[in-house]
Amino acid sequence: MKTITRKEEIVTIASQLFKEKGYNAVSMRDIAQAMGIKAASLYNHISGKQQILSTLILTVAVEFTNGMQTVVAKDIRPIDKIREIIELHIDITVNHSEALAALNNDWMHLENNDLSSFVQMREDYEENFRRIVKEGIEAGELKQHHPEVILFSILSTLRTLYLWYQKRGKLDVNVLKKDMVSVLLNGIT
Amino acid sequence: MKTITRKEEIVTIASQLFKEKGYNAVSMRDIAQAMGIKAASLYNHISGKQQILSTLILTVAVEFTNGMQTVVAKDIRPIDKIREIIELHIDITVNHSEALAALNNDWMHLENNDLSSFVQMREDYEENFRRIVKEGIEAGELKQHHPEVILFSILSTLRTLYLWYQKRGKLDVNVLKKDMVSVLLNGIT
DNA sequence: GTCTATATGGCGATAGAC
């Protein structure tokens, strides 16, 4: 059984507030109040507001990076890799929907090393995805569109899934995967 | 020939800064510095920071609303309405890419009446779009997916187009329209 | 581990001179 540390509790509460108003609009006082303590007390558990943000974002970024590595290493067809990437996004969305808001909207408020590693991970992720799309086109499994247009349309949908997942009645994960794969790969007409 | 007022100039400069860092991370001093004047001087042209944000966002929101009204009123097939909505988004993206960042990410920092009218316009817009999708399904022009899944996948792609449009070499608008319509309607496989 | 008190600095906005 997992013990929740006070630091993890702070990060969780903060992620919910960041999702509503964004990193800069949430104060340490807001976070403390949501926990029923005073702002100064937070500093016994975390080094500062920046650490909350970087913990939140980098944890999820690492999950994406590891998930992509696993998919890349598999000996399957490009189109099946894309299928698995879609499922990876859905799994992470279901498990970390609050953190995804910060990852999408507040990553630019990271500082120094945290900012560099995030940007690096994101670029690597996109580059891996781009390569898979290109391989799919060359193998005749995808239509002859600009790879960039295909990459963008899939990725923009997956990246904003967290916004929609909560609004809808949190439908069954497996149904969601099936529908998303079908719509993103086969279109709507 | 259009004369650019000082207020319009402030809103334009601010929109570029908001796009980089978000509304809350940009100060009036930042905006003033980018214009080569002091922060206090801004208040001769605008009533405050809030007015910059609401001018920026509501101008574009009204364009979306009007565009959608025009499409809804047309006597064409549902699928052609969707085609026109995609083109509407691309036109607005090309003409207001900076303002779209604020509209997407900073709308929640609007206050009072401005916030209410924005939320109302956005809900109406989505509802109109949803109805068209449903009509398309009933008419057999679209596949039998959940209307919400179709709506979401198209809209999330269109809403983040502004991020991608600038990164790429600002390709020809008509080529972009053709590609986006094809990918979003017919899929990639 | 939480508190009160406080340091330090940046924020939006205003007053009034030029």
Added chain:
DNA sequence: GTCTATCGCCATATAGAC
């Protein structure tokens, strides 16, 4: 129309008592 000077407020963060 822009400036300097300044007000009042809230931000992150620290020191030290309990």
